[in-house]
Amino acid sequence: MQNNCIINVENSINSGQVFLWRKNGKNWYGVNGQDILKITDSGNIKSYQNVKADFFRKKDNIAKIIKSISKDKVTKKAVKQYLGLRILEQDPFQCLISFIVSSNSNIQKIKNSLEDISKKFGVKVKFENQEFFLFPKPERLANASIDEIKSCGVGYRARFIKEAAKITVKEQIDFEYLKRCSYHEAKKEICQIPGVGNKVSDCILLFSLNKLESFPLDRWMIRILEKYYSDKFHLETKTITEKQYEMLHEKIVNHFGPFAGYAQQFLFKMERENYQKKWL
DNA sequence: CCAAGGCCTGAATG
DNA sequence: ACATTCAGGCCTT
Numbered sequence: 001m002q003n004n005c006i007i008n009v010e011n012s013i014n015s016g017q018v019f020l021w022r023k024n025g026k027n028w029y030g031v032n033g034q035d036i037l038k039i040t041d042s043g044n045i046k047s048y049q050n051v052k053a054d055f056f057r058k059k060d061n062i063a064k065i066i067k068s069i070s071k072d073k074v075t076k077k078a079v080k081q082y083l084g085l086r087i088l089e090q091d092p093f094q095c096l097i098s099f100i101v102s103s104n105s106n107i108q109k110i111k112n113s114l115e116d117i118s119k120k121f122g123v124k125v126k127f128e129n130q131e132f133f134l135f136p137k138p139e140r141l142a143n144a145s146i147d148e149i150k151s152c153g154v155g156y157r158a159r160f161i162k163e164a165a166k167i168t169v170k171e172q173i174d175f176e177y178l179k180r181c182s183y184h185e186a187k188k189e190i191c192q193i194p195g196v197g198n199k200v201s202d203c204i205l206l207f208s209l210n211k212l213e214s215f216p217l218d219r220w221m222i223r224i225l226e227k228y229y230s231d232k233f234h235l236e237t238k239t240i241t242e243k244q245y246e247m248l249h250e251k252i253v254n255h256f257g258p259f260a261g262y263a264q265q266f267l268f269k270m271e272r273e274n275y276q277k278k279w280l
Numbered sequence: 281c282c283a284a285g286g287c288c289t290g291a292a293t294g
Numbered sequence: 295a296c297a298t299t300c301a302g303g304c305c306t307t
Binding site (some may be wrong): 016099102103104105106107109110156157160194195196197198199200203216218219220221268 | 300301302303304305
């Protein structure tokens, strides 16, 4: 019971949720929208803007969640192995752009691109004697040229980024509303944004909009399902169509329950570690 | 509704 | 060296 309350900062940051983070000595520093966060090894957060954000989702009853998602041997093992791994609650706009950038890419490149975007369009600040660039505001990216954005190494995603920023500025998307409404409603809304499909939207919903039943199905998760859950979720085709994705997600929520997103995060972390994949 | 092909980029593979 | 291939997908045909 007590053990379940521990937060493992390292595992949480190094699990493919966030990209603009670096370790300096014992402390982690990261960009979260218009804020910079410092996390000490004991898990205390200091905010550049003095904002009290629940970055580690302490509001979640983690003991209850872990009990809820531990439906089979595989998740039980993953949860035990990476106890303290948490879903992070990020700035929604940064999260949106981050996962548009992530599509058809990999962690190192995503990190590089996002760093370039911050440097080029974000405001430089000093925090604890270190230099940081805040994540650009939607207005700044909405007004940037496609070529300027492309210079950050994002290729064809540049126009998606500009368009997503424009939609945010025009308030055609309301993150505060999306935080409150249902998973399906929020998903429908956010999939309207160009460059945001099934997988990317599930990441945004899980990591910034409070939708814990969201279960991003990327290549790794599909591989994991094939490897450990072939009896429960039979996957025949190589490419997952929209309809199949939807049906698969329904089966997944039926199995793992309303906090399926946590199960996804533990499984993803476990398998990537098994293959010794690099993080930040 | 499904399948196939194209897309920026850079690190890894042959 | 150089050419493929591939990587946390999405969009168009």
